[in-house]
Amino acid sequence: MLNEINAVIFDMDGVVFDSQQVYYEAFFSAADEMELEVPSEFVLDLAGKSATDCLQILQDFFDGDTEKTQLFFRHWDQARLNILAEHGLDFKEGFLELFETIKQSGRAIGLVTSAYYEDVKDNFDRNDAIQPDDFTHVITLEDVRYPKPDPQPYRMMMRHLGCNPENCLVIEDSLVGVTAALEAGANVIMINEHIDPPAEMANKLCYKTSHHDNILNFLVDNGVLS
Numbered sequence: 001m002l003n004e005i006n007a008v009i010f011d012m013d014g015v016v017f018d019s020q021q022v023y024y025e026a027f028f029s030a031a032d033e034m035e036l037e038v039p040s041e042f043v044l045d046l047a048g049k050s051a052t053d054c055l056q057i058l059q060d061f062f063d064g065d066t067e068k069t070q071l072f073f074r075h076w077d078q079a080r081l082n083i084l085a086e087h088g089l090d091f092k093e094g095f096l097e098l099f100e101t102i103k104q105s106g107r108a109i110g111l112v113t114s115a116y117y118e119d120v121k122d123n124f125d126r127n128d129a130i131q132p133d134d135f136t137h138v139i140t141l142e143d144v145r146y147p148k149p150d151p152q153p154y155r156m157m158m159r160h161l162g163c164n165p166e167n168c169l170v171i172e173d174s175l176v177g178v179t180a181a182l183e184a185g186a187n188v189i190m191i192n193e194h195i196d197p198p199a200e201m202a203n204k205l206c207y208k209t210s211h212h213d214n215i216l217n218f219l220v221d222n223g224v225l226s
Contacts, residue, residue: 002187002206003223007136007163008102009154009186011048012113014173017123018090020047020194022083029083030075034068044195048174050114050147089126092191094212096129101216101225108136110157112170114147114177116140136161149176154184169224171215175201189215 014020027043042061046054059069102109111132113120117140124131132138137160139153146152158168165185172178173191181188182204190197190208202208207218219225 002169002219004167005107005169005187005224006167007108007110007158007161007169009110009112009157009161009168009170009181010099010135011170011172011174011177012111012115012120012123014047014194015092015171015191016095016111018092019123020173022080022089023047026076026079026083029079030072033075033079034072036072047195048114048148048172048176050141051116053147084126089123091127091129092212094216098212098216099130099134103134105225108161108163109134110161111135111138112148112153112157113139114141114153117142148174148180149183151180151183151185154181154186158184158186169206178205189218191215 010016012019013023023046024043027046028038031038046057049057055069055073058072059066062068062072099109111120117138120132120138120140137157139157139160141147144153144156154170158165161168166187168186169189170181170186171189171191172181173193175195175197178188178190178197178201182201187206188204190205191210192208193210196202197205197208207215209215209218216225
């Protein structure tokens with residue numbers, strides 16, 4: 001039952017930070033730079049995946065052309081850095097209030113991401129509200145052998161928090177992230193702002209919404225928070 005939740009675990013990109021839009025804009029900027037036509041659905045398939053997995057998907061897209069793949073990846077990364085340098089990176093609207101309310105409840109708060117720790121630190125350093133140390137524990141790509149969609153990152157976090165899967169709530173926004181959390185046995189809320197889960201996955205979620213404010217209200221209504 002949700003009122004027995006002892007820990008809340010957040011994904012980072014698209015959940016803590018409004019970074020998915022940055023990745024999308026940078027992706028199509030890189031595509032324009034290389035005069036490529038890429039369907040918008042393609043970039044959605046990259047959401048939540050590690051850099052290694054993204055490289056493999058791109059290499060398949062470029063028919064195994066390693067040089068072109070690496071060139072595109074460099075353009076993509078540079079475009080992302082340019083956007084961040086010009087506009088910064090905002091927290092998702094409503095996240096900070098949700099985070100503080102959970103923290104005041106005394107529950108453990110985890111952060112599980114497929115990003116490297118250096119990128120995590122850079123993201124938080126662009127803001128002055130909270131830092132990685134404000135989470136009970138953080139797991140990044142360096143910490144795991146098998147990243148999402150494998151359940152290892154979430155199972156590892158549960159062990160660090162000393163929490164059984166049924167007493168953990170995960171908030172995710174990508175299909176690979178939701179898959180990992182469900183496979184780990186957690187209760188899962190999905191932020192479906194950019195993509196809707198297939199019916200079979202949706203039936204396993206305890207809630208899905210496009211905004212953190214709705215998550216806060218849902219947790220209050222279900223006795224997790226007050």
